[in-house]
Amino acid sequence: MEQSLVIAMVGILGIGAQWVAWRTGWPAIVLMLAAGFLAGPVLGLFDPEHAFGDLLDPMIAIGVALILFEGGLSLDFRELRHAGDGVWRLVLLGGPIAWVLGAFAAHSIGGLEWPVAILFAGILVVTGPTVVMPLLRQSSVKARPAAILKWEAIVNDPIGALFAVVSYEYFRKVAEAPGSGLIEVVPPLVIAAIIAGLIGYVAAAAIAWAFPRGAIPEYLKVPVLLTSVIVVFVLSNQIEHEAGLVAVTVMGIALANMNITSIRSIHPFKQNIAVLLISGIFILLSASLEFEELAYLNWNFGLFLLALLFLVRPATILLSLLGSSVPWNERLFLAWIAPRGIVLVAISGLFALRLEDIGYDGTALIGLSFAVVVATIVAHGFTIDLVARLLDLKGSKRPGVIIVGSTPWTISLALMMKELKSPVMIVDPSWQRLALARQKGLPFYHGEILNEATEHNLDLTPYAVLVAATENEAYNALVCNEFAYEIGRDTVFQLGDAVDDDDRHALPSSIRGRALFESGFGVEDVNERLARGWVFRKTKLSEEFDFEAAQERLPDAASMLLLVRESGTLRFFTHAARPEPRAGDIIVSFAPPQERSAQDAAAKRERKRNKAAEQGT
Template sequence: MEQQAFVIALVGILGIGAQWVAWRTGWPAIVLMLAAGFLAGPALGILDPQAAFGDMLVPMISIGVALILFEGGLSLDFRELRKYGGGVWRLVIIGVPLGWLLGSLAGYYVAGLVWPVAILFAGILVVTGPTVVMPLLRQSTVQQRPAALLKWEAIVNDPFGALCAVIAYEYFRYVGDGATMVEIVPPLIIAAVIAGLIGYAAAWIIAWAFPRGFVPEFLKVPVLLVVVVGVFVLCNAIEHEAGLVAVTVMGIALANMNVASLRSIHPFKQNIALLLVSGIFILLSASLDFAQLRQFEWQFGLFLLALLFVVRPATVLISLAFSSVPWNERLFLAWIAPRGIVLVAISGLFALRLSDLGYADGSILIGLSFAVVVTTIVAHGFTINIVAKWLKVRGESRPGLLIVGATPWTIALAKQMHGISTPVMLVDASWLRLKPARAAGIPTYHGEILNEATEHNLDLTPFNVLIAATDNEAYNTLVCSEFAPEIGTDSVYQLGEGGDDGDHRKMPASLRGRALFASGFSVADVHQRQMEGWVFRKTKLSDHFDIEDAKGVLPEATNMLLLVKPNGRMRFFTHASAPEPQAGDVVISFSPPGKKGEEESAAARRAAKAGAAKVQTA
């Protein structure tokens, strides 16, 4: 038991540690996780998952893959499919059988595998899988359409690849008894359909029960996880690997049933998926056996090259021929196809079964599947951003700013940020309020930011910072509270609450975003000062002109708002923290028009207060 606890703790440390290093360095997380597991496992002998968990290892990994597929299905909305569905269906309907055929030919003629093993292995190879594609997309800057096509292909093709392997295995299992494809394939398809119906029924029950209060809030996540695992195990009992079909259908169905209560569990299920992906990758690479690697022959190297440069490109280019997908995006999709844990898990399962049927090449599948995983992850992980840049499908690489609320103050801020090449988007539900921003050439989005449809109509990926600055302070707080789990609590901002009067109306600090300006300017404060002539200014710092020099040339009442690092990262001056400006930074400040302007604005504020006092006295 102590050994198992040590392995679990070490897997967690290595997996999340690799994710953190990837975040700090920008290296592909999946490559770092593979390297960490390999070093701890076969290289140093510290980690041996098979010895620690024994026969429980495969079921554990299978259930983890099922939960990852379900979580991936929850991210697939049919409204997104309506935009990119033509490419998705081509990659599934044409791409799966075509990839299976080309992979089989490469396995037989290039790798030298016998036909049964080559056909079965090629069926598994149609899988890319969310365990590798999602982390890759999370750390890359790929435009919305190719990213969506990769995501849909990875999640939808996962169960199809497993079914291809099952069909091949069942055929070679019974072919000696005179069975034909007509006798073998229909029952497997029926089993897959039944599994899909079970998954849909489970999703319908969840969608019916949760909003009606049949499950309390604190039990919704545990109930959902238990139902997913139960559906997976039940459908696997009907037919091998049919559980993958069931959980994928369950996730997609649930995502499109408009269950409002599921929004509250999205951060949790994303965290679960991240932990599972990290743990499974560490277990995968730590389970690698040098004895299996020694079976690697020179033909297998040629097979990997054929897989990268012939099979995948031909599959994608033929599948998307005469489609609306542009050529540069087709070429990008033709290159990116990393394989992950599903390939190794299914290959390991069928390798043993093929050996039992008398196919000697069956045992080779485990080492070959590891070689495919390592090669594709390293090749695609390190080149995805480079290829995306070459083919002009790369999204914004500089951190972006999302501003909610079109007011004169936010439009002035957006102009300033747009002028220093920071990606900025101004969101408002009023065409009239957005008109000055559109006239100034600022990117805008007309719509309600809290509307669920906005998630699918507006790509939020490029935006790392959010500022909610509408005239309604309660609404700003709601926006910050809604987006804090996705963008980060340290990256959602709103203006302060102003003076001491009206404390009873102040929003709880736990719900609010971080307050802009160290002075705590409120919405009314910035609007009043802008009417008095206050403006945004940018100041470039250098080795000979530091922040103190900048303060010396700016009006005395100037308030620093943020600084922009050379790489585009934004750091804000708040009441709680102040970044340390350095040479090369650009400081954005909000200040009076000048010394004279400051005196005039101060006099105007005194006059305004005096007038308000007279009104109250009267």
């Protein structure tokens, strides 16, 4: 099969599996494994090694380097501080403990020879945010244990890779010079790691200097960054085998903590690159599996998986958090949840090829790593909700609303959302404007939402919808445009009419949020109506009392704002879309005061009687 056709199939299978995962809520990594395995060894549609030959190894190596760089770029120490000392303990103490215990289990129970067991155990330290984050969103775990799991996954991505690099380099040097001891082998490794780290840091510093000063045009920033990562990786590997993984990890972490505003603007692109690389590498590796490699998945390895789940992980957590401030129910939760993901498979695939070059049987690593991924995702993915509930660590599952701008109208809206038990947060940089929110006991954040510090101080995870409703329409559009990628273009809303093509001063729809209300009420409209006594009302629909009946009960002037599904999902009525109401939904409307409503209802009944009389005659 032609290489171009194989590349197309890899893209279709990888992105297709990601899309199916999004639609169904199933773990993407399991779907990608199934797709690659079916396309490769089962149906024989393509063989990556045959298609790409000698290019397969460097392709996977560079892909892993870019994934580790992207992971390092996510590690902002300012956010890490909010997770407390639990994460530092899990990294500084838990990482080495997991490495040692995992190596003993892999050798004595799994039957791997010591070099392979030590290298594999180092990689097993990785949990991976690409798997942990979806599980946390799915189960709605409370903030602190969720933060610890999230940051353990982000930090341990590069840590596990470093453990693997150290292990491999040690055994490679021993293989090249039999009889070498720690004194001959370790110091050169340490020096090489330091040099690689310095190369990565210098590259990051050069980018941090060049980007803000306009030395690189905007359209070249992403290509320059990606090319720099590849150059740093290849250059460091010339100094020492696999030292490039250390260099790119340090480069990513350094850039994340250098406060470069330009880096924030390329986050969407680097996340897209990460999705493409993860999908591609996973399909290539799973398609490269051979049935002979699955022979390693015997009862010995089954026992090793049980030891990994019930001995290694619990012992790691309980020993590393001994004497910490983390409560016992959270420790037990952390002791159970440790799903592995794409980084484990990618690094295992990379070193499986390397081990064979120095005389060790690394063919088992790819099959074993896939088995660990599937076992941990199934075990933890299907039990995380139950365990969180049993340990009283469940957070709110209902999607919330973050409201930008503290005004009388937004306070009224927030009170209605609170009454509907939907999480709500009001954000405003003015302490004075937040006075009413404080008086009403509403959650609030005092700060500028567009400030980069807000990313580190305000957890946006519980909020699925953003409503920008300050008195400045251009600012509202700017907020919606900024958060459209993170929250979703279809779930950022602002007050203001739909774009008028004849109005040269109207803001283009490409930078605006969705317009609230079908009528497109603006800020002045809602404030003026609120001053005349308009209020938010909720109406519950049933089989007997449908949407048409609800409309009949409301006055003609009332405007539908949103509906709340029984699951808590929010659907807004906008100028461009009207959700389909059904039994069990709660309709929230913005309506005139009761007296006016009574008059409107009487007039509506009178019109209905007159219409019926006309039809009768």
